[in-house]
Amino acid sequence: MLDKRKFYIAGKWVEPATQNDLLVLNPATEKPIAVISLGTAVDVDRAVAAAKKAFASYSRTSVEERLALLEKLLAIYKRRYDEMADTITAELGAPRTMSHEQQADVGVGHLQGFIDALKRLKLREKLPNGDTLLREPIGVCGLITPWNWPVNQIALKVVPALATGCTCVLKPSEFTPLNAMLYAEMIEEAGFPAGVFNLVNGDGIHAGAALSKHKDIDMMSFTGSTRAGIAVSKDAADTVKRVTLELGGKSPNIVFADADIEERVTASILECFNNSGQSCDAPTRMLVERSAYDEVVEIARRVGMEARVGDPTKVGSHIGPLVSHIQFERVQALIEAGVAEGATLAGGPGKPEGFETGYFVQPTIFADVDNSMRIAREEVFGPVLSIIPFDTEEEAIAIANDTNYGLAAYVQTRDRERAERVASRLRAGMVHINGGPHRYGSPFGGYKQSGNGREGGMFGLEDFLEVKTVHLPDAA
Numbered sequence: 001m002l003d004k005r006k007f008y009i010a011g012k013w014v015e016p017a018t019q020n021d022l023l024v025l026n027p028a029t030e031k032p033i034a035v036i037s038l039g040t041a042v043d044v045d046r047a048v049a050a051a052k053k054a055f056a057s058y059s060r061t062s063v064e065e066r067l068a069l070l071e072k073l074l075a076i077y078k079r080r081y082d083e084m085a086d087t088i089t090a091e092l093g094a095p096r097t098m099s100h101e102q103q104a105d106v107g108v109g110h111l112q113g114f115i116d117a118l119k120r121l122k123l124r125e126k127l128p129n130g131d132t133l134l135r136e137p138i139g140v141c142g143l144i145t146p147w148n149w150p151v152n153q154i155a156l157k158v159v160p161a162l163a164t165g166c167t168c169v170l171k172p173s174e175f176t177p178l179n180a181m182l183y184a185e186m187i188e189e190a191g192f193p194a195g196v197f198n199l200v201n202g203d204g205i206h207a208g209a210a211l212s213k214h215k216d217i218d219m220m221s222f223t224g225s226t227r228a229g230i231a232v233s234k235d236a237a238d239t240v241k242r243v244t245l246e247l248g249g250k251s252p253n254i255v256f257a258d259a260d261i262e263e264r265v266t267a268s269i270l271e272c273f274n275n276s277g278q279s280c281d282a283p284t285r286m287l288v289e290r291s292a293y294d295e296v297v298e299i300a301r302r303v304g305m306e307a308r309v310g311d312p313t314k315v316g317s318h319i320g321p322l323v324s325h326i327q328f329e330r331v332q333a334l335i336e337a338g339v340a341e342g343a344t345l346a347g348g349p350g351k352p353e354g355f356e357t358g359y360f361v362q363p364t365i366f367a368d369v370d371n372s373m374r375i376a377r378e379e380v381f382g383p384v385l386s387i388i389p390f391d392t393e394e395e396a397i398a399i400a401n402d403t404n405y406g407l408a409a410y411v412q413t414r415d416r417e418r419a420e421r422v423a424s425r426l427r428a429g430m431v432h433i434n435g436g437p438h439r440y441g442s443p444f445g446g447y448k449q450s451g452n453g454r455e456g457g458m459f460g461l462e463d464f465l466e467v468k469t470v471h472l473p474d475a476a
Contacts, residue, residue: 009193054195139218244453249407406447
């Protein structure tokens with residue numbers, strides 16, 4: 001078992017102020033693989049002080065200097081790529097193939113996207129009225145990341161902070177801290193100055209809240225549940241710091257009868273089940289035109305029941321476990337709620353046969369769902385799909401928008417004009433048409449209770465920048 005009880009503060013691995021150990025479990029075996037420390041407000045104070053001290057000089061570095069550091073980090077990440085992928089498999093339970101092809105790949109893609117954006121960023125420009133506009137680093141940033149796509153969110157927060165001249169304190173999820181500590185090693189190896197990047201492990205109630213409330217934190221960037229995002233916003237309010245949030249989702253997937261039903265429904269099921277369903281932008285509500293409804297339900301049930309659960313250390317396209325016992329129980333409760341509310345079931349509660357150990361969940365398809373049911377309104381965060389019928393385009397749009405969330409949406413149709421017409425009316429930050437992927441460098445984020453701000457590429461850099469206007473006497 002790994003001993004990972006130190007924090008990375010001011011360029012050194014240091015002992016926590018108070019020893020408060022937590023075991024990191026492998027979700028497939030339920031056995032401990034590492035021990036970490038849960039940080040306190042004292043640890044957060046030390047990390048913030050280091051970041052504040054480093055900001056004075058790091059904020060004055062040139063774009064060229066920061067680009068050189070980011071290029072070094074990219075080279076190191078590529079060299080240690082397999083190590084990162086295997087770490088995520090061990091602590092998250094992401095199957096080996098998925099972890100190598102997706103979970104670890106985002107660390108390369110997002111970093112390259114930010115490098116490309118930084119080269120295009122204008123830190124100084126002349127406004128049409130003659131005034132001068134400057135873009136400057138916002139300051140010391142508190143970064144809180146989740147467990148479901150761990151290095152994805154680390155890259156989307158740490159990299160733009162470092163790229164723009166900010167300094168930061170990262171608090172990763174206590175369920176998946178090992179990839180964050182590995183990333184810290186890479187940052188250290190790349191040669192970033194001491195104090196520019198700091199890492200404190202801990203839970204949200206103590207370390208997370210201490211970070212959000214801290215008077216010397218200029219910005220909080222948080223990814224996680226909407227409930228926790230509200231708490232971060234409230235904690236940050238007293239010091240009027242900037243807060244960016246990437247929160248939950250209940251993404252609609254509108255399937256029109258003229259779509260390539262077999263292809264698009266199959267792909268949609270696989271996307272919903274990807275990462276064991278633990279993705280905030282997963283297409284978890286399938287809205288189906290009634291004339292194609294029976295065919296879609298039949299395909300969805302077949303594909304869903306053909307999905308296999310398996311050992312995450314094995315190569316293949318199977319589904320792994322959920323991250324923790326807490327998450328397993330949440331998903332079970334929502335599956336049972338769907339049954340109680342009268343939805344038609346394929347799959348269901350309990351563990352798959354042969355997987356008594358580990359937090360494995362049966363892939364589950366609910367048909368005949370009404371949008372008022374809990375399984376249609378709450379984020380399940382497991383391999384669970386709800387299928388809802390509609391009769392008209394107007395009704396599909398109304399059902400799609402009838403949610404507190406607005407992260408992503410999906411449209412399946414051969415009619416390109418209709419696809420874009422519907423996309424323009426969906427209250428979501430991202431709309432995927434006929435399987436169009438999210439590409440590195442494009443903004444990621446949502447409407448309504450899915451958060452505010454955007455991550456990735458140029459928009460991701462701008463979230464970490466302040467805008468200053470210089471008024472010269474001869475501007476006109």
